[in-house]
Amino acid sequence: MTGPLRWLLRQDQGPEHLRRATWAAVAGLTGFYALRYGVDAPGMALYALFGALPLTLFSQVPGPAEQRTRTFLAVLPAGWVLVTAGTLLAAHSWSAACGMFVVGFTASYLGVGGPRLGGLASAFQLYYLLPCFPPYAPETLDERLGGLTVGILLTALVDRLLWRDEQPVPYRVLLADAVDAVAGYCASTGRLMADSGSGTAAGAAGAGAAGAGDAEAADRSAAQRDQEAAYLALQATLLSRVAPAERPTSASLRDRACYDVRAAVRHVRAQLDRLLAGARGPDPAAAHLLDRTAAALRGAGRVLRSGSPGPRDDALATALSSFRADRTRRLAGVTALRLRQDSVVQAAATGALLAGEGARIAFGAPLDARWQRPGGPFPYAALHAPARWWRRLRLHLTPRSVLLQNALRLALALAVARLIVGALGLPHGFWVLLTIISLMRTSAAGTRGALPPAVLGVAAGAALATLMLVVVGDAPAFYIAAAPVVFLVGFSVGPVLGTAWTQAALTLVLILLFAQILPPDRHLPAVRLLDVVIGGSLGAAASLLAWPKGAGGELRRSVVNFMVRGAEACKTVTLGLCNGPGREQAQDHEHGYGLDRARPQTRPQTRTHTRARDRTRDRSADPLRPAHAAMLLAQAAHTQYRTEHAGRDQATPPWETAMQPGHHTVSGGGLLLAARRDGEGAELPADAAALLVALADRVADDCLRATEVVRSAGADVPQLSGPYPAAESAPLRCAVAQAQAEVSGADADAATVLLIADAEAWLTGVAHDAARVVRKAEAAR
Template sequence: MGVHGGPTGTTRRALRTTLAACAAFFVCLYGLDRPVAATYALFGVVSMAALSHVPGTGRQRAAALVRTAPVAWALVTVGSYLAVRTWSAVAGMLVIGFLLAFAAAAGPRAAGAAPGLQLLYILPCFPPYAPDTLVERLAGVTFGLALLVLAEAFVLPEPRAPAYRELAARAAVIAARCAGELGREPYRLSPASARAAQAAGESLRPFRVTEAERPAGPGLRDRALGHAGLAARTLLGRLVNLPAPPPGERPPDPEPELLPALARSATGTAALLRGPAAAIDPARTADDSDALRLVRARATARGADERPTTAARGLRRAAALEAADAALAFSTAAELAVRGRRADPPAETDPGRFWYAGQRAPRLWWHRLAAHAGPRSVYFQNAVRISLALAAARTVAGVESLPHGFWAMLAVLSLTRTTAAQTRATVRLALTGTLVGALVTAALLALVGGRTTVYAVALPFVMLLAFTVGPVRGVGWSQGMFTLVVSFVFAQLAPVTWRLAEVRIMDVVIGSLIGTVFGLLAWPRGAQEELHRAVALMLARAADTVEAATAGVAAGGSGAIPDDRPLQLAVSLAESAFAQHQSEPRPAAGTAPDWQAAILTGHHVLWGSRRLLGRGGRRLPGGEGGWLRERAGAVAALMRGAPDAAPPEAVRAGRAVPDLAPPRFFAALAWLDSLTRDVEHWTASGAGPEQRIPTR
């Protein structure tokens, strides 16, 4: 039962699937006497409702089903023609199997739909191979999906989880409150406000958000909303850690204007995120951010004269400017998320940070997929693994003329996991469940015989039980109950004997063995190893960027920003490896490193280096420039996980901070301080150097 006494999410989905599948099957078979349409209608529902895991409420899944219907038609069409010959079917399985699995790089919605779409391509591999029945097949799939859309939309609706836009808006409200508090005596946050800011930042972590609300897609709005979440977390972190002014002193000159302007900008960002795009006046909502941008520009100009300032004032001023920068990034990203391509980022906005602004969907999709088109991407690894396994199963089914060969491919699809250990454990449970289910099925088929009315009456109850119990009790129960379901279905389509259960066992064994072999041969450790490697590579590149950016500040220059695409790619690969890692067995809670903290460090390096290098300035005096290089080297050594790296306390307690220095010195120092806190959090969570895989 649910929290309020209603049916659970699993029960809701089972009821919807059973209603749609049985209604479509019975109408096509007994009402229209179209067994082919009945088969495709039922398996169309099962593929997209039981095998797929499209996240969200029923209405959200219904919308996703409508968008994927053209893909389903194309797959059934292509599969029907390619299945006639074994070689073309195998080639199609390699290509289409890879493309559908690789589409998981586009986010959880595409990843959730991929297994069901794979099944719709596999389904025509069930003999007879009859492309001339394509119209009937498409009609059956369309009818089944239409009933499923209606069931998802209207049967037992459930409440929607808080949208990411709302979570970001709440964070903006809290940021505004914190900025207002920091601008008044005693110019520091109360413990309650600090806790609220930290909680709001934690709520925006992608994996604390339900998959349906997570901004993980390649489109402009999803990218911008994810960017807004990162900016909000950075803003809240900078406000919480804003250094207090010396006792008895007021904050530096820019702050009386800067923090109130930041609060107004955050309030406007919250209103933007909460309101419908059509009801918001772009000119009015941009005023607050423009005011903050003007105040920040004046504050930056005051520091551009390079006149020395004290450490306390310089660090607070630099931290306040960092917070302002994060607030402006938050505002710009929120506008892009709400207005999409209609948004007009300010002319001085860093084009590297918001490179996706104004881009069309095909280019953004290509950018996401191209970034993962290599053996270091877990999405690429999974696509290779599953496509090879499916092609092998299709080859065996074609060469050996298995009567129900698509069951072998279905076993590969449903039992192959991202690690060899998971696959072996899953296969063992699945074979046990299939064996028990087959024995029960054989007994029932022998007892009932050809009385199809019995199977028709029993099918809804068996299907409801299978889709309710299977997801809760595990893969063994799922396979056993599904054996009963498919046997009751085929017993209504054609005369069967108890030997159908024997065929089911044989096909599942073949598919399981193939899945196990390819699980052992193709990246058997899944994301476990890849995540360590990806994070180590990202931190190594971040360390290089820290040293290069700090050296650039010390040397001065015209403000040119170097190419940071290698670090951007490393951050993207680390994020995808972490996403898969979440679905794999891992140590008990509290013992695993905080991988998200490490990934956020990579983002902070990107943002901070661009901000510092973009301002330019004169060369720092030798002592101050050397001090920054030494500090940057220590932070970089911590990021690389060097065995002899000094601990964070020793990094801070080395040479004393100069009493007087130019503002640019303190801007770089504030950035290095924030990165040190990031690394402290990362290393404190259990990520010692011995847990990282060398990248050089």
Template structure:
């Protein structure tokens, strides 16, 4: 038995939590019920621990979780107080449930810490919003909750604490250090890259949100998480472009020596970044890589490209783009360290917010901005919060209208079974109902035996440990069955109960399940899958506008418009939809959603670097060729977006137009090479969207799975 548990829970995280929550809940409950004799305080001492210890998933180390619990205690006081005061009326309680249910759930857009707390915080309002209306008991209720939170915060630190998860910064350090080795190989010995790439690819892949538990993703609204996420995306992008450079012929490349020097400095800066992330070195500075970029540009200025074919300029263009992205990587890490960029935001005012706009803003504004940008029906966070709030409010109205004696079970069932899509809700419904019925039958038999109350006192902690561990280890059905027994054992210690308590539990669960299913059918029933198609299509359409606008700025000198800010916002909503989609169960997808997001992010990140680093205008002699090439790439993006909107797989992009490029424009030929490298890369990105990714056998395909700029 113990071996089976260790196989499913190697670090005993589930078992530790079950024991910790049970001990704290029982100590608080027994102390209030039997030592203080306060029947109003006891349930809040117990359910406060259940809400924040079992229903909540708080990320971080034991110290961080302890601090989080103390920080949310005032919010818990507010929820219990409002629930108590609004319980005088079914309508008032339901209205409060809708408003607070939406607010608590929607606040999860602020990051995984708030997402993990949402379900538990909902329970803190649900419990007191039912009759009896007893404002006089409010001090006892708040005291019980306070006792629960304080005991739980202490237990997180001293009672069999969980092992601290590896910090995201450590994962990023590993990926960045391995990337530095790959860049060093490109500069000094290309033949080493194939041997280095598998481990570097795996480390980069480990940074993907889909490879991380939701509680460990750097997804909060603050500067640090935004910067770490940006650094991860830049590192993956650099790895992909390193492979592009590996396949670029360097034997006749112009400015090849200068490009090698730039790559060598780039590798050193990336290595220093990895050292700092690991805690082994000083915070890196952008001055070194900025100086190397300037030296490379000077070398290009001193090398006349007239008469040279475009292929001989490609390697330098790739090396320059890698230098620019390395500078972005260092800036992101410095922002994560709490540093404000040395120079004002270089993004033109018309194109703001720029890539690092958040580095110049205060934390309260960043949180408000995150809430505001998701306050739209097109946000999956908004949809999920509204769906849950509506279900809980309707359940509260029905429970009040039917005068259900334990109506909070109806709402608790909704928290348990309601999922992001109707299909997911239905899949959770059967085990929840079977488990509840089975637990109720056992509870009824237990109550029919008329056991001594001491038996309930002794049995409660044993059943609680099994119940809290059963969900993650055995599934929802076992969890519901054992939780039904827990509730029975708790209520049996308050008032005389009989077998009808189990009958009421089944009836309440059936009502809650029916409400959850109906709301799930009418409110965005497709969940993340339906919204993902629309969000990714919008993102690709926005990326097409970025492509056209960037070439217009570079070739014709037009002022930057709002294409970049719009695409950044569309990308954030698409990423949120993809994150929800990954949390659901789906059949094998006919296309690679990650590759579609990669294509959009590459357009945005590449345009940012070009607009920032290259002069605008001045390419009029070849504006027709550039506009045609950009139009073809942008049209491929728009065709892909249109196919997604119609529910079809995007077509593969056509080959680029055969064009005659001038070779007598002097230094402007280098800018043309930079633009062509970017546009050719975007077309290659779109080819990865169609069809499910298969195991790759070559360097380029292996890295294409992870080398994205997504944040």
């Protein structure tokens, strides 16, 4: 026996499968045997068994032991409601089917609230499923609720007593690794900017200049290594690469803040990439700010690892204020290149400031006073939990949400199956719906792929069960002894070997248990096989008729929509920046988006461009909200897509690269708008505003052109209008001219110059990300 056990423990997730099988056997069979033979209450025994099995075999409950126990206890009242509803609605097939649709949809859709609710969806559906079938016996409701209570309480108790398999790495630790990696990248970039070009002053100093050049090359090589390490660490925090139980997808304050920390750190890395590609130095002020930025990022990493906010550190905020003041003093004689470089350095530091604040909010720190204003970067921190949950649920109430599609598809399949079972009067009809829950996938191809091995496994299990019933007959002692063995072996080895083995084990278990409640029936295995065929066929039909491509059909549309909304936001945010605080709407009506005369005449007039132009008209009040909502829907589709295609070898499109322009728009635009709402700068002069709007229009056109790469799956690779060198940037030349004309250096004028530079750096950064999408498509071709 040690050989097979050793083999199982060496398999991927083998220990976890063995633990869950033991958990199901002990929790489920203890209550079943105690109530069936100790109290002679077969009805209670059945519900005790089905109170435990959904939680042990069909659900994923994340978290430490104490948290899991609280979750199980919270499931108990929900289970009472569902069993009561199923018992009362079983009077008619139509009422049971309506209830099945509501329960199936609600349990699945609540998964948008995070892995804790999503992992319990199958359990909630099964708690309603069993009592909603005949016999209609409301007088037995107390027995059913008593059995369910025993099963759930035993599940919680046994879970605390069993050993736990190694848990997945918490998301906060993965995020801390990414923050630390970006901090290292930031520090090496700062050293490069401190030393870059130091050898040029040596001129013809010969060996001294050569030595300085060697030092700069070494610093650049180190920065490039740190750049790759930061990229890999951030890739490890993608939701599609994180264990489902650890994904920060709920509406809790911690998950929302961790999500924002990753967005801020990703923004920092994007700015560092630009600095590494075009840094010119030496620049002691920028190098010092980058050094303080790296220290602040390391502090945020410590908060994430420890799970405690700790004391607030304002060193980066002080350094950032000093840097802004230094930029104002250095405006006389400033170049376009230095204006853009300083804006990028400042954007990196501001992103790190937000990352540190988000990390502290995630672990209970109150929102700092500097962020407590309308339009601030952490609006959810001031909301109560119900408001946060409602916003998350409302976001996915759209046909474009893959989570809503999944919920509707499953609910429809379960309701139709319940009607068919009632119309045909199938015995043990709940097995039909059980098959749908266990075999139905999020795409037609996935469901069809799961069905043949399942039918094969059920057929093998049914044949073996029929032989057992014929040979053993009415011998309860055999079934009592055999059930634990089949539980342990079948549900530990079966998942390792595949779907066919799991379904064979499930068939044997069900026959063994029902033989102890009802007189053994040799026709029961054939009924089980028929029910699986019917349930699998209904699930396959539902998958084929409702969103058959799964996330694959929605992902491309969602990513394109995100890119289009990001392009729109480039223009609406720029209009808001060009106006004085609070005057966005007036400027929108004044321009009426009649700036088409400034647009390149070579822009293709596609339907995408027309729709984008139309949708930008009324967004100035909150220009980033549409892009942010589109981003969340695209990320949900991408996460499901990666789950559907896990383990496949074929290359997939670079979806993360395609979404990067939108990410940059949301993060960078949000930082600029936050500064603008604080009243930094008056309304821009008309010439500067026109140049910035023209640049925004050009960048938006490039982003829209890049969407054609995604829309055509790489078949259409357009030409972009870039690149965007600083020396040729019209807004930067305008800013330099204003800085040189204003020798007095008044604060308002300096703020205007810096605002032009910051907005220009943000827009050209978005254009740089759009160009990467096209370059990757060209390389793939």
